[in-house]
Amino acid sequence: MRTLILQTMAEVAESADCTLVDDLGDATVLLESGLDSLGFAILVARLEEELGRDPFTEREEVVYPRTLGEFIAIYER
């Protein structure tokens, strides 16, 4: 899952004209990862196509992951 997310992130960054920070890790704050809000919307949409689910809309409570680690954890649940 982690690999898929990181790979998709790289693809989205490339197609959305963003540059990801070099030292991408669990502690990376999403807003500082290099993807902008449009980039994240695209990332979530592409992951949904890949996985058939969007964990952000299928849950009752609204989750706003702050770091990349939290973001990945939501998909791994």
Next chain:
Amino acid sequence: MSGETASLLGMIEAHPERALIIHHDQPFTPGSLSRAARDIRARHPQLQGANVALQCADSGDFLLRLIALDGFAREILLLPPCLSGSALKGTLSRAGSTHLLDHTGASAVAPPSPAAAAGGETLWLFTTSGTTGEPKVFSHTLRSLTVSTRAGRGDARECRWGLAYQPHRFAGIQVVLQALASGNVLVLPPPGDINASMEAFARHRVNTLSATPSQWRNFLSHGALRGCALEQITLGGEIADQAILSALARQFPAARIVHIYASTEAGVGFSVADGRAGFPVAWLDQGPPLQLRISAGGSLLIRSPALSRSEALLPRLTADGYLDTQDQVIASGDRVYFLGRASGVINVGGNKVHPEEVESLVREVPGVRNALVSGRSSPLMGQLVLLEVQADDLSAAACAELKRRIRDHCRQHLPKYKMPALINIVQELAVSESGKVERKHCG
């Protein structure tokens, strides 16, 4: 116009005895059409002065009955062959139809309205498929229809028309009337797929063909048109982009290529014949008969004596009599380009994206057969731009390469929010019965 010449039957009878319509490889002369139409009138006297809904799967059956009904019935409702069940019932009742005529005969569907007065021109009621919900109905007469069909014509060459549209549609009727009014031959499509129609058109030496840009893209990609020596090519019903205009010019170097802008409901439009997308800026703010203006909101306004008198259009009229077409346009350099329907706009985080603008750009990429852009709902941005691309090679490597080319091309020409967020490559895009790519409206 007066007497019988004011009806479709009169128009046909005015022509000399030679093939006027070819259907199933059979020629029909004005005499044979007239006899068959008068026979239908004689067999259905109850349809005189009635409000008749007409529905036939076969285009020949449909046209013959249309010829019989114009100048005979009070109103003709031109129905798509696929309409059935409660949708059919609802449309009949909304249009106030009293009878339904199909290839098996006529049946009464409602008692005649006491207000129905005989005489006057027959009203032709068209249904638009509409983007959502139930079809809308708008009315014309043979007179109002031929005002717009004759505009801009006048060449004396021998036209042999093919009918690529269904005849119950406004676009189909335009082709039928242009052919019949001028006494030229009209070749009707046999039932079946595109290839069967194209073969019939080639066999009967069709040289004049009108279709939507999506149909033309299909004709080109199926290669079915190679046998046709086309002299006149018309594109209508959708925005004609530069890619399809140029592709047709390459395949048919001798043809005059015209794209039509028409507001179906309003019954007015104009044609552009210089081979370039859009129309000249110089056409704006000119005098009558056809006056064009761009509204403050960026939509095209039209004023013309030929405007339909439908009440439904009243809310869209400006104080000085211009109709808001609700088609968004933009002036750029010496051209005015169409961007699409105001209602088809995708909203990406508050930024508006016209699907047609992105589609037309994507079609410039080599390897792209056709493109369809729609909005895909996104919890983060409201909507995202979803692109579906029709391509021939669907192997993983080819798809990856095509996506890369599309993204590179879009990146050079579009702001970020207009870039396709998701790209799906498909073998075939659905083309609806009207010949247009089926535009989905999703949240």
